[in-house]
Amino acid sequence: GQNIDQPTEMTATEGAIVQINCTYQTSGFNGLFWYQQHAGEAPTFLSYNVLDGLEEKGRFSSFLSRSKGYSYLLLKELQMKDSASYLCAAMDSNYQLIWGAGTKLIIKP
Amino acid sequence: NAGVTQTPKFRVLKTGQSMTLLCAQDMNHEYMYWYRQDPGMGLRLIHYSVGEGTTAKGEVPDGYNVSRLKKQNFLLGLESAAPSQTSVYFCASSHPRLAGDFNEQFFGPGTRLTVL
Numbered sequence: 759g760q761n762i763d764q765p766t767e768m769t770a771t772e773g774a775i776v777q778i779n780c781t782y783q784t785s786g787f788n789g790l791f792w793y794q795q796h797a798g799e800a801p802t803f804l805s806y807n808v809l810d811g812l813e814e815k816g817r818f819s820s821f822l823s824r825s826k827g828y829s830y831l832l833l834k835e836l837q838m839k840d841s842a843s844y845l846c847a848a849m850d851s852n853y854q855l856i857w858g859a860g861t862k863l864i865i866k867p
Numbered sequence: 868n869a870g871v872t873q874t875p876k877f878r879v880l881k882t883g884q885s886m887t888l889l890c891a892q893d894m895n896h897e898y899m900y901w902y903r904q905d906p907g908m909g910l911r912l913i914h915y916s917v918g919e920g921t922t923a924k925g926e927v928p929d930g931y932n933v934s935r936l937k938k939q940n941f942l943l944g945l946e947s948a949a950p951s952q953t954s955v956y957f958c959a960s961s962h963p964r965l966a967g968d969f970n971e972q973f974f975g976p977g978t979r980l981t982v983l
Contacts, residue, residue, distance in 0.1 A: 762909060789969055800871075800957060800974035801910075808969070845909070853964055854925070855972070857909030 760784045762858035764846050769864045770836055778831045778844050778861045786851020790822050790829045793845040795860065801845055804831070833863075841865045868893050871975035873958050879981045880948045888943040888978050890958030898961045899941040900925075900972065901933060903954040910957065916941055917963070948982045955979050 761783045770776040782790065789808035793801035807813055807822035807829060819832040831844055843860040850856055871892045880886055890899065897918050902910040912925030916935040930952060932944045941960075945952060959972040 766907075788964075791969075791971070800976050802974070803971040806969045806971065847909075853970075854912060855910075857911070859907055859909045 760848075760850060760856045762846055762848060762856055764844075764858040764861045766859070767862045767864065769866060770833075772836055772838060772865055772867050774836050775832065775834050776836060776863065778833075778846075778863070780829045780831070780846035780858060782827050782829070782846070782848040782856070782858075784848045784850040784856055787824065788849040788851065788853055790820075791847040791849070791855065792820055792829075792831045793847065795843045795845055797842070804844075836865050838865050838867070870894065871958055871960055871973050873956075873975040873978050875978060876976065877979045879983065880945075881983050882949060884948050885944070885946050886948065886980075887945075888956055888958075888980075890941045890943070890960075890975055891939055892941075892958075892960040892973070892975075893939065894960060894973065895938070896960035896973070897938070897963050898970065899935065900959040900961075901931070901941065901943045902957045902959065903927065903952075904957060904977075905954050913943065913956075948980075950982045953980060953982045 764780045792804040795801040805820040812821045817834045845860045846858040847855040900915040901913040914933040919938040956978045958975040961970040961972045964970045
């Protein structure tokens with residue numbers, strides 16, 4: 759079966775760094791997406807990885823290891839507005855997204 | 868540009884009632900999707916469309932029907948609502964996947980549906 763695992767909830771301090779992990783098992787693989795979703799709002803796209811390695815985009819970076827079925831999202835210099843859920847999604851061989859349940863990130867001052 | 872819009876934003880139904888959720892996008896996207904989001908679970912694909920006049924079943928299609936008569940609109944219908952269909956429904960759209968590119972999905976604001 760197809761499965762995405764990520765922690766349910768994480769807590770971090772304003773100004774710090776946090777890493778959100780995601781492991782995936784899919785039938786085929788065509789890339790890994792990260793989305794941000796604030797409470798009561800729509801998911802918005804953060805990053806896409808299809809090759810092994812780190813993609814950096816400002817305060818956010820995303821890493822992929824295809825051999826390990828593993829990705830992480832790294833958030834630096836945390837701000838209160840980063841409090842949100844972070845959704846990991848893997849694209850399978852049919853180009854359909856398989857979504858994790860999301861990681862709720864709580865930022866404390 | 869409004870992006871992806873959904874109507875209504877909230878709705879309460881009684882068991883057995885029917886309703887239609889409307890999704891519209893102004894980005895000229897070929898692909899459109901309907902998802903449901905439930906607590907503790909990932910987004911689950913209900914139906915999707917890869918072009919005007921075409922639809923296909925996703926992971927959880929039972930109890931729902933869809934239509935894509937115009938490229939910019941994607942309708943989700945519930946013929947006989949059940950309490951298990953209480954959820955938040957998101958519509959999304961994207962360009963087709965092109966070689967060497969990825970097709971990020973753009974989401975609407977969601978419809979919060981309660982079935983009593």
